[in-house]
Amino acid sequence: xxxxxxxxxxxxxxxxxxxxxxxxxxxxxxxxxxxxxxxxxxxxxxxxxxxxxxxxxxxxxxxxxxxxxxxxxxxxxxxxxxxxxxxxxxxxxxxxxxxxxxxxxxxxxxxxxxxxxxxxxxxxxxxxxxxxxxxxxxxxxxxxxxxxxxxxxxxxxxxxxxxxxxxxxxxxxxxxxxxxxxxxxxxxxxxxxxxxxxxxxxxxxxxxxxxxxxxxxxxxxxxxxxxxxxxxxxxxxxxxxxxxxxxxxxxxxxxxxxxxxxxxxxxxxxxxxxxxxxxxxxxxxxxxxxxxxxxxxxxxxxxxxxxxxxxxxxxxxxxxxxxxxxxxxxxxxxxxxxxxxxxxxxxxxxxxxxxxxxxxxxxxxxxxxxxxxxxxxxxxxxxxxxxxxxxxxxxxxxxxxxxxxxxxxxxxxxxxxxxxxxxxxxxxxxxxxxxxx
Numbered sequence: 001x002x003x004x005x006x007x008x009x010x011x012x013x014x015x016x017x018x019x020x021x022x023x024x025x026x027x028x029x030x031x032x033x034x035x036x037x038x039x040x041x042x043x044x045x046x047x048x049x050x051x052x053x054x055x056x057x058x059x060x061x062x063x064x065x066x067x068x069x070x071x072x073x074x075x076x077x078x079x080x081x082x083x084x085x086x087x088x089x090x091x092x093x094x095x096x097x098x099x100x101x102x103x104x105x106x107x108x109x110x111x112x113x114x115x116x117x118x119x120x121x122x123x124x125x126x127x128x129x130x131x132x133x134x135x136x137x138x139x140x141x142x143x144x145x146x147x148x149x150x151x152x153x154x155x156x157x158x159x160x161x162x163x164x165x166x167x168x169x170x171x172x173x174x175x176x177x178x179x180x181x182x183x184x185x186x187x188x189x190x191x192x193x194x195x196x197x198x199x200x201x202x203x204x205x206x207x208x209x210x211x212x213x214x215x216x217x218x219x220x221x222x223x224x225x226x227x228x229x230x231x232x233x234x235x236x237x238x239x240x241x242x243x244x245x246x247x248x249x250x251x252x253x254x255x256x257x258x259x260x261x262x263x264x265x266x267x268x269x270x271x272x273x274x275x276x277x278x279x280x281x282x283x284x285x286x287x288x289x290x291x292x293x294x295x296x297x298x299x300x301x302x303x304x305x306x307x308x309x310x311x312x313x314x315x316x317x318x319x320x321x322x323x324x325x326x327x328x329x330x331x332x333x334x335x336x337x338x339x340x341x342x343x344x345x346x347x348x349x350x351x352x353x354x355x356x357x358x359x360x361x362x363x364x365x366x367x368x369x370x371x372x373x374x375x376x377x378x379x380x381x382x383x384x385x386x387x388x389x390x391x392x393x394x395x396x397x398x399x400x401x402x403x404x405x406x407x408x409x410x411x412x413x414x415x416x417x418x419x420x421x422x423x424x425x426x427x428x429x430x431x432x433x434x435x436x437x
Contacts, residue, residue, distance in 0.1 A: 030073060033071075033099055037095045040063075040096075042063035044091060045062050045063025066083060069083045070099060070100065073099060080099075081097075082117070085120050089128055091128060101163050103166065104117060105118070105164075105165070105167045126152065129151040130147055130151035227256060229359075251319055305341055306337075314326045314347075317354075320355070322355070326365045326367075339432060347367075349403050353424070353426075357383075361383045361423060363379070363381075365378050374429075379423060380425075381423040400426075403426070412430040
């Protein structure tokens, strides 16, 4: 049995000095057993030399050589058992036979070879014991059964216990190794799962930040854009037309209050969603909730905008000086709350983009109620010369991305791009989802 890499690392540079032993304790045990076996065989070699008519020193040296073979039991257990079988007729090496059979049964030797060697040892022990018992009881009349029965019991007593104990220890060792490997495998799997959980948590945090940024953009950008437009108009007419300036100031105030109201509603939904997730035993992935979770929750609670509010949205742009043509096709009906809010946000963001990038351009807003879907389109023409003097509004470049994410999250289709006339068109189609009661 050779030392494994782990055992060599554990024992350090001196591991090679122990040859095939993995630990110093194993080497000390085997050397001790070999010394005991050699002494036993040396003592028994005296009687063997006398019976064979050989010199006593030869018998002692022969016994020492034979008993010392036990030191190889971990490396070559088959050789040890064969030596013990060969020396059985000399009536020596009982310790070597017992320890060799135990080591052979506990090792990884094929069971067929182990059974063959154990059978050979049993047969040799039976024959020697039978002959010895027969010689000892020649003068007594115990019957014909005494010698074979005694030989059977003695041979089984010397062979069966070490074999059975070795089989048990070997099976237990293999079971422990299997359990250790399984524990290592489970530890690796747990480490992998922990890494994946950390990655999912990071992804979830990123998705949460993206969703909050999109909601903030939808809520604030449109209102603030209109406020900037009205503030510019207020500055232009403050001295020339005080009544119009007062009207524009009132509109700016209304826009600010509406922006604060929508922002407060959105933050309330986010807090409610965070409290619900914190109360649960395990976190809910944002992918399972959807990228428009907060918007859907707000709409379901009746706090979010709906399709009926689009007309008022268009009116606000008209009050800011935009020329907007609004048309509705088909019969209006109720849609799922998240569908209505997404449709509203698409129109709102499209109008915001017109205020930012095409001031003074004419706008057409179309809303179509179809059999199983609702479609919306916002198209503006090229900005006129008057629009070039409009205030420049900052743009983060996230409006179209947010609209596309909202629409595709509900299974809809989103298309945007420039028109041949130099304007821009935004189109979206949403499935109707659950019909409102």
